[in-house]
Amino acid sequence: MKHYDYLIVGCGLFGSVVARELTRKRKTCLVIDKRNHIGGNIYTEKVNDIVVHKYGAHIFHTNNKYVWDYINSFAEFNRYTNSPLANYKGKLYNLPFNMNTFYQMWGVRTPTEALSMIETQRIEAGIEEPQNLEEQAISLVGRDIYEKLIKGYTEKQWGRSAVDLPAFIIQRLPVRFTFDNNYFDARYQGIPIGGYTSIIEKMLAKADLLLEVDYFSDKAYLDTLADNIVYTGEIDRYFDYFYGTLEYRTLRFETTLLEGQANFQGNAVVNYTDADIQYTRIVEHKHFEFGCQPDTVITKEFPAIFENGAELYYPINNKENNSLYEKYYQLSQLQNNVFFGGRLAEYKYYNMDQVVERALKMVALLES
Structure with a gap:
């Protein structure tokens, strides 16, 4: 098989930005992902012409103009303002x-x-x-x-x-003493028209891509395919849980197509705050792009205890977990030609703009 400058494990936003910037610098990259699609948790797909955020709502917001201009170079963003x-x-x-x-x-x-x-x-x-x-x-x-x-x-x-x-x-959570329903304080905010998947496709255009490949199923062989590895998965799994397992919360989604119903709740996001309702919110996807389709798609989000096989969403950054992460971080610094980045590898809850910024910084470090 072809030999590469970089093997990038994970084609979520972090890995995709790294792949884009490295290939732009004429580096060869192989990107692998265990899922059957690109984009990680920002993956979007169309259902009855409605762009559906498969893994929960993602609104891009930032005060960093460089990051905003960068992400806008891949898609046109609308004027959506998050007002749940x-x-x-x-x-x-x-x-x-x-x-x-x-x-x-x-x-x-x-x-x-x-x-x-x-x-x-x-x-x-x-x-x-x-x-x-x-x-x-x-x-x-x-x-x-x-x-x-x-x-x-x-x-x-x-x-x-x-x-x-x-x-x-x-x-x-923001608290304001003005009549302002804009959830974010960020200067720049919006959602890419047509969804995030096309952005990731453009970022990965010059890299080789393999989906449904579990890095750990054949790690020894995959490591031989490149001079360097950019790893974006769980840092504790990389080290075979040597010090123990980092804790996460996960989400379960129930998505429903409501044919013939043009508007379910009149807003993209409604949180359900009483304890006797199991889900935390209902997302009506069409409102992210001001849709006028005759149907609508809604998703209920159910928080859950993380179990093996579930997706990892929210790191539980208490004292015990942060101390455990620090041990893994120290191990990661001892690795030769293996670079760790992204929310799972860094055990941090990052917004999308922070992911982009950190990915760009990693590339600058790699190429320095």
Whole structure:
């Protein structure tokens, strides 16, 4: 078989950016992936002319103009703005938490009134220095919003009590004292018209590609095919779980085509925040591209405990897991001509723009 400069394990966004940039520099690349399609978790496919995000909604957002221009060189992006809703026992609230949410919850009309309500509820809860997610959430938005819009959703998502989760998790959620329903603070935001798969196809155009190939089923042979390896899979699996297994949460998806129904929920994303509903949200895919098709496609997302064979979605970045990862990281630094990158290899929750940025930095390092 042909010999390559690089074997790239995984053709998700990270591996595909690396392949694109290396082949542009006239390096030969073989890209392999265990799935039967390219794109990893950003893979999209058409169902009745509706672009479906097969592994959950992916909205590209960034403040990095270089990254935005880079990703836009592969596709035209639309003006989609992420403005999800929260459904709590049949009542709808705007997300992220903003003046619309505070008005819907308490009837307050000014930022001063909202801040006063939050401060009163923080004091009533006796919180001075938040020690966990529950206390952090109450400090940020008050007990009412925590109980209705955060607690049930978060405990479903992570499979743990909110008091057992670290405070930093909730800090990713924006809180605004303006009437602004835009979820992201990023300057640039949108979704590629026609989906993400065509972007990955363009990135991989000059690389050789093998799908449905499990790297670990024949690692010794595959390693001989290239001078260097870029590995984007689970770092603990690469080292045969030598120190133990890193923990993840996974997702299960139920996708349904609703023929003859043009509009199911009127919004791309609706979160279900009460604990007695098993799924965390319903995604209606056509609204990502302002579709007018006569049918619609919806996906319910069910968080689950990770078991062998399931897809890995959310690293559980608690103290124990981060300490374990650090041991694997130290091992990775001892490898010759093997380079680790991406959310699984780095055990980090990355947004797509961060993945692109880190992949571009890896290529610059490889070619320095």
